[in-house]
Amino acid sequence: MRSSEMTSHVNKQFSQLFDIEGLGTRWWFGFDKSSDSESIKTTVSDQLEKFEKNYSRFREESLISQLNRKGRLEEPPKELVDMLNYAAKLRQVTSSNFDITVGRKLEEMGYDADYSFNPKFNTSRSKFGGKISIGTEIIELEEGVRIDLGGFGKGWLIDKLVGLLQQSSSEFFINAGGDVFVYSESEREASFSLENPFETVQSIGSIKFSNASIACSAPNRRQWKDTDTGETFHHLVKVSDFVPQKQIAAVFTYGETAKDTDAASTAIFVSPAKILPAIQKELGVEFMIVFDDGTFFSTKDYLGELFS
Secondary structure, eight states: OOOOOOOEEOOTTOOEEEEEEETTEEEEEEEOTTSOHHHHHHHHHHHHHHHHHHHOTTSTTSHHHHHHHHSEEESOOHHHHHHHHHHHHHHHHTTTSSOGGGHHHHHHTTOSTTOOOOOOOOTTTOOSSOOEEEOSSEEEEOTTOOOOOTTTHHHHHHHHHHHHHTTTOSEEEEEETTEEEEEETTOOOEEEEEEOTTSTTSEEEEEEESSEEEEEEOSTTSEEEOTTTOOEEESOEETTTTEEOOSEEEEEEEESOHHHHHHHHHHHHHSOGGGHHHHHHHHTOEEEEEETTSOEEEOTTOOOEEOO
């Protein structure tokens, strides 16, 4: 799933670089010269394929697709149970503004398994806020519910890869289309640019950090139009009124884990301002919001700096 990409200014300590396609976006990796590059590439490739095979709603055979089709999944892996419990926490913290049951609405908007981008509304079938029964032996969805884990899936996988790569490399970065983690035993920092949501070939600032994660949510790289009405759609749906959020141009987040910064960037984008302090506290993130009119807001301890 493509997200707003932050072009990396790779520090010299990352002497080995490679990239790979996965989860609908480009992943970049950099690591120190002493690392076993072939072993790392194999680990990354295997984990990307396994994760997508299990949890992408764009793969017909995935566990998520099976669950969405049948409404139930027996003997689910512990990881899926953990992901759904995490999603349930996000729903509660955001007063249901972040809700993985947005899956069917995304399909109706045209963001479907075929990437048709051809809106085909049938609102009578849509079910928001439907019940998800989460158990270690069986997961069940209320009739009409289809789920999508895109709001934090990349971040979840990044954290998983971080745990694996720490065993074979003393310094590395992972950049999954704008969701980034930097690891360094010596705590050396790496600098990444913040993409201008109004002109994607430009940067509006930069952020320097280590042993932490950053993420961005913006609609500018995943937009499409209804050819009949001319209406513009994007994937960041505000479920309280079932339409894409239009007041925010981009959200940049910083925190300890990739799953939390990934989830927070989406949750902040689709939630009303009064809920943002709860999101910040629960997920332990700092953030900056760039609004449609070019103004911005950032929390006190957000590390990013804007260009003058």
